[in-house]
Amino acid sequence: MAIERTLSIIKPDAVAKNVIGQIYSRFENAGLKIVAAKMLHLSKEKAGGFYAEHKERPFFADLVGFMTSGPVVVQVLEGENAVALNRELMGATNPKEADAGTIRADFAESIDANAVHGSDSTTSAAREVAYFFAEDEICPR
Numbered sequence: 001m002a003i004e005r006t007l008s009i010i011k012p013d014a015v016a017k018n019v020i021g022q023i024y025s026r027f028e029n030a031g032l033k034i035v036a037a038k039m040l041h042l043s044k045e046k047a048g049g050f051y052a053e054h055k056e057r058p059f060f061a062d063l064v065g066f067m068t069s070g071p072v073v074v075q076v077l078e079g080e081n082a083v084a085l086n087r088e089l090m091g092a093t094n095p096k097e098a099d100a101g102t103i104r105a106d107f108a109e110s111i112d113a114n115a116v117h118g119s120d121s122t123t124s125a126a127r128e129v130a131y132f133f134a135e136d137e138i139c140p141r
């Protein structure tokens with residue numbers, strides 16, 4: 001299987017709950033390596049640009065409002081099949097539909113405040129990684 005990179009965000013609700021370390025453990029226990037990481041408080045412009053594909057959706061303003069409501073932790077995860085593996089660890093977008101034992105089932109409250117983001121394809125991952133990290137900020141091991 002191919003070694004991939006994927007972009008992960010621990011969203012403001014999970015940062016506020018103080019579960020950054022627990023979420024990092026899920027990634028590491030599944031064999032994913034954190035090869036880049038930063039904590040930041042997104043501006044409306046940065047969050048809106050990240051979610052540009054959802055611009056016309058009715059929840060766009062709420063999504064940007066939520067993503068800028070507190071700090072987030074952004075990381076690049078690397079490993080075999082990293083994109084799909086991270087999506088499996090995250091669980092369904094709506095935590096009420098997420099499988100037991102997934103990050104969203106365990107730490108998320110609602111479809112708005114759903115703890116984590118993960119790229120949904122290798123194409124999105126390439127765009128999203130470059131949106132947050134310069135190549136020299138990524139440290140493959």
Ligand code: IDP
Binds near residue numbers: 111113120
């Ligand atoms: P994903 O995060 O599981 O990839 P997307 O469909 O890409 O899900 O949606 C991006 C984010 O927008 C979701 O994580 C969620 O926070 C928010 N979102 C998606 N659908 C809804 C909705 O119907 N109501 C409110 N927020 C939504």
